[in-house]
Amino acid sequence: xxxxxxxxxxxxxxxxxxxxxxxxxxxxxxxxxxxxxxxxxxxxxxxxxxxxxxxxxxxxxxxxxxxxxxxxxxxxxxxxxxxxxxxxxxxxxxxxxxxxxxxxxxxxxxxxxxxxxxxxxxxxxxxxxxxxxxxxxxxxxxxxxxxxxxxxxxxxxxxxxxxxxxxxxxxxxxxxxxxxxxxxxxxxxxxxxxxxxxxxxxxxxxxxxxxxxxxxxxxxxxxxxxxxxxxxxxxxxxxxxxxxxxxxxxxxxxxxxxxxxxxxxxxxxxxxxxxxxxxxxxxxxx
Numbered sequence: 001x002x003x004x005x006x007x008x009x010x011x012x013x014x015x016x017x018x019x020x021x022x023x024x025x026x027x028x029x030x031x032x033x034x035x036x037x038x039x040x041x042x043x044x045x046x047x048x049x050x051x052x053x054x055x056x057x058x059x060x061x062x063x064x065x066x067x068x069x070x071x072x073x074x075x076x077x078x079x080x081x082x083x084x085x086x087x088x089x090x091x092x093x094x095x096x097x098x099x100x101x102x103x104x105x106x107x108x109x110x111x112x113x114x115x116x117x118x119x120x121x122x123x124x125x126x127x128x129x130x131x132x133x134x135x136x137x138x139x140x141x142x143x144x145x146x147x148x149x150x151x152x153x154x155x156x157x158x159x160x161x162x163x164x165x166x167x168x169x170x171x172x173x174x175x176x177x178x179x180x181x182x183x184x185x186x187x188x189x190x191x192x193x194x195x196x197x198x199x200x201x202x203x204x205x206x207x208x209x210x211x212x213x214x215x216x217x218x219x220x221x222x223x224x225x226x227x228x229x230x231x232x233x234x235x236x237x238x239x240x241x242x243x244x245x246x247x248x249x250x251x252x253x254x255x256x257x258x259x260x261x262x263x264x265x266x267x268x269x270x271x272x273x274x275x276x277x278x279x280x281x282x283x284x285x286x
Contacts, residue, residue: 008074009134010024014034021129064193070223074134089271091138093184094129102236123137127193140262142194150264154260154261159257161194161235161254165246166224171196184208189224191217232254259283
């Protein structure tokens with residue numbers, strides 16, 4: 001029996017997310033379809049690739065050995081598909097939440113002016129590596145540190161952290177700035193896979209009472225607008241996801257977030273040096 005690329009992609013996403021449900025969401029298929037695809041892959045290989053549990057899944061020993069090869073395979077397949085779809089060079093830049101915030105448009109315009117023969121294409125992927133590990137992009141914008149054993153990276157700038165909440169929040173509606181200690185007693189919504197907000201931000205000081213997990217940016221914004229929780233995010237989010245009924249204000253004493261461009265350690269894409277230089281220069285303008 002032969003396995004398919006679709007089955008292999010289901011496996012890679014489930015292993016990356018830790019749940020088959022999240023893999024199905026990323027692929028826009030049902031959870032049952034994703035589960036069947038992985039089972040079919042296991043039958044074809046004659047080995048189990050995932051250990052399933054009540055709260056998620058994890059790779060078996062064979063799955064761990066297969067995973068890096070599967071990722072490379074899918075990346076190569078995506079590269080072939082990209083070559084077939086385009087007539088000129090293209091640099092795919094993935095992001096999970098907010099691209100480059102207020103610098104996104106400037107990067108696109110200056111890149112087009114300086115490198116007209118290479119298209120710079122932004123795409124959103126809700127994965128821990130902004131689509132890089134899954135082969136969905138050539139370079140990833142990340143605001144959490146990447147795995148240095150697998151990826152190379154360059155810090156292109158720093159961003160302030162902003163508090164985010166419903167515009168009619170009874171405690172903060174009239175505030176213009178906040179401090180970290182003022183989150184004590186609040187419920188904070190955060191996306192655990194690629195988000196920058198962790199309980200450790202409040203180590204050594206008054207901390208929020210509760211953290212609730214959201215699945216993606218839209219879920220996060222809906223939770224905040226309903227007043228069910230408050231949030232903390234990078235400054236870029238206030239530009240990329242401005243929404244009526246939600247306020248973004250600076251947190252004056254929060255540590256800044258390092259914004260990185262990330263790529264495969266042994267596969268630096270064409271144009272990466274120029275992209276790092278351009279993005280760093282724009283962030284330096286502030």
